Amino acid sequence: MSGRSDKTKQKIFETMVELMGQRGYQGVSVDEVAAAAGVAKGTLYYHYKGKAEMMEALLEDRLEPAIANLKEIEKEAREDAGYALRKLIVAEFEFLYTQRSFARVLLTELWREDRGWQDSVRNLRQQIVDIYTRVLNAGIAQGHFRDDMPIGYGASAIFGLAATSVLDHLMFDPTASVDEVRENLLFVVLGVVKKQS
Numbered sequence: 001m002s003g004r005s006d007k008t009k010q011k012i013f014e015t016m017v018e019l020m021g022q023r024g025y026q027g028v029s030v031d032e033v034a035a036a037a038g039v040a041k042g043t044l045y046y047h048y049k050g051k052a053e054m055m056e057a058l059l060e061d062r063l064e065p066a067i068a069n070l071k072e073i074e075k076e077a078r079e080d081a082g083y084a085l086r087k088l089i090v091a092e093f094e095f096l097y098t099q100r101s102f103a104r105v106l107l108t109e110l111w112r113e114d115r116g117w118q119d120s121v122r123n124l125r126q127q128i129v130d131i132y133t134r135v136l137n138a139g140i141a142q143g144h145f146r147d148d149m150p151i152g153y154g155a156s157a158i159f160g161l162a163a164t165s166v167l168d169h170l171m172f173d174p175t176a177s178v179d180e181v182r183e184n185l186l187f188v189v190l191g192v193v194k195k196q197s
């Protein structure tokens with residue numbers, strides 16, 4: 001793929017995130033994306049069949065590097081799963097915090113069932129939940145985490161809690177320090193999963 005084509009796709013993605021962050025997926029048309037991105041409508045259709053395919057490509061573009069980062073952090077669970085879990089939560093939190101508009105779009109659209117790209121988003125979400133699951137299992141094996149927690153539910157809950165903590169902070173408590181929000185999130189999650197002595 002050419003550098004120019006990559007730049008065009010990134011401009012399209014940035015525009016989609018900005019517009020959909022304000023109005024949601026349904027509230028934005030292909031024509032509006034093209035106009036706001038400063039590209040011809042034909043250029044959009046050169047790259048994508050329609051809005052659903054654009055959205056699927058956007059999700060993959062933003063989430064695949066984040067998932068690769070989480071997989072790298074997961075490797076640290078072999079030595080210390082507690083430390084790895086803390087780093088995973090911080091990485092997810094930081095990713096969503098720095099990509100606020102995308103986080104809004106992702107969390108708004110993640111739960112909808114009537115989207116053509118839903119299988120892709122489910123797959124991407126499951127990859128993240130699987131990483132948390134493996135780290136929780138490693139922590140149990142190392143004796144750091146409670147062995148009575150429902151692992152699958154716990155992994156899903158940690159993913160969801162980190163994500164909604166970012167949005168809750170941005171929408172309802174924007175004056176709170178981001179460091180305070182992140183530390184409170186860690187306190188809650190680690191307080192629940194850590195094995196009590």
